[in-house]
Amino acid sequence: MLEMKELVKKYGNFTAVDGLSLQIPTGSVFGFVGPNGAGKTTTMRIMAGLLSATSGSILLGDVDMTKNPRLLRSKIGYMPDFFGVYDNLKVSEYMDFYAGTYEIPYKERGAIIDNLLEIVDLTHKKDAYVDSLSRGMKQRLCLARSLVHDPELLILDEPASGLDPRARVEMKETLKLLQTMGKTVVISSHILPELAEMCTEVGIIDHGKLAAQGTVQEITMKLTQKRVIYVRAMSGLEQAATLLREHPVVESVAENTADIAFSFTGTEKDLADILRDLIMAGIPVVAFKEREGNLEEIFMQVTGGEGV
Numbered sequence: 001m002l003e004m005k006e007l008v009k010k011y012g013n014f015t016a017v018d019g020l021s022l023q024i025p026t027g028s029v030f031g032f033v034g035p036n037g038a039g040k041t042t043t044m045r046i047m048a049g050l051l052s053a054t055s056g057s058i059l060l061g062d063v064d065m066t067k068n069p070r071l072l073r074s075k076i077g078y079m080p081d082f083f084g085v086y087d088n089l090k091v092s093e094y095m096d097f098y099a100g101t102y103e104i105p106y107k108e109r110g111a112i113i114d115n116l117l118e119i120v121d122l123t124h125k126k127d128a129y130v131d132s133l134s135r136g137m138k139q140r141l142c143l144a145r146s147l148v149h150d151p152e153l154l155i156l157d158e159p160a161s162g163l164d165p166r167a168r169v170e171m172k173e174t175l176k177l178l179q180t181m182g183k184t185v186v187i188s189s190h191i192l193p194e195l196a197e198m199c200t201e202v203g204i205i206d207h208g209k210l211a212a213q214g215t216v217q218e219i220t221m222k223l224t225q226k227r228v229i230y231v232r233a234m235s236g237l238e239q240a241a242t243l244l245r246e247h248p249v250v251e252s253v254a255e256n257t258a259d260i261a262f263s264f265t266g267t268e269k270d271l272a273d274i275l276r277d278l279i280m281a282g283i284p285v286v287a288f289k290e291r292e293g294n295l296e297e298i299f300m301q302v303t304g305g306e307g308v
Contacts (some may be wrong), residue, residue, distance in 0.1 A: 032200050047065065091126050099148050
């Protein structure tokens with residue numbers, strides 16, 4: 001588990017990170033969301049050992065990352081927003097160079113490099129020069145580079161920045177694969193819908209503080225204290241609406257020609273009971289689903305409308 005405890009970073013009289021505390025479970029993909037200047041990048045740079053905290057701690061397991069920088073570097077992989085590549089090197093040479101910086105024995109490097117290039121789908125570019133790669137391929141190469149020493153934690157700052165739609169899909173698939181490998185991934189992005197798709201949890205930071213944390217659905221529930229359920233049936237919508245209005249945990253019902261939406265404040269059992277009652281009333285229900293939380297709406301509500 002990654003745990004931050006009362007993390008503070010000050011620059012003179014300005015506080016960039018203000019008592020930030022949160023827990024990120026092992027094997028999760030955690031998204032940092034916040035307006036420009038909220039403290040996301042500062043926090044990630046402290047996690048990566050590039051900045052020192054004014055106070056507080058970051059624990060990876062039982063290791064205090066703020067006090068053990070050498071051990072820290074063996075446990076994390078960091079991919080910054082802006083990164084450099086050595087254009088006069090081939091992809092395999094580029095990976096070999098970084099494997100050497102982590103003191104990986106020469107005899108072991110070939111197998112490690114082949115495995116990582118397969119993970120990021122660059123095996124076919126092994127002998128290509130780095131400067132011949134597309135931006136999306138360079139992003140995936142830098143992700144492979146950050147994995148060369150098999151870190152426990154990956155810190156990715158805007159990994160999908162500037163990528164075309166296809167490259168973004170490829171990046172998401174790679175992150176899913178890393179999660180199945182047990183890696184903990186911390187990621188920031190300005191592309192909120194895609195962040196919601198990639199992450200198991202998100203944390204919204206505002207003015208250096210944690211404003212909300214959880215799944216998109218959990219945060220939505222905390223903010224609104226209600227859920228919206230959509231019902232579609234082959235017939236009997238008026239009957240369904242009447243039945244729903246009589247249910248004690250249904251707050252409101254909105255009808256249209258195709259479906260019904262109702263706001264709901266009960267438990268999962270109550271929701272199951274409502275679906276059972278509709279079916280037992282002979283209503284041919286073909287869809288019964290909850291509206292998914294919208295990360296952009298949540299972000300605007302939590303931060304008071306400040307731009308990401």
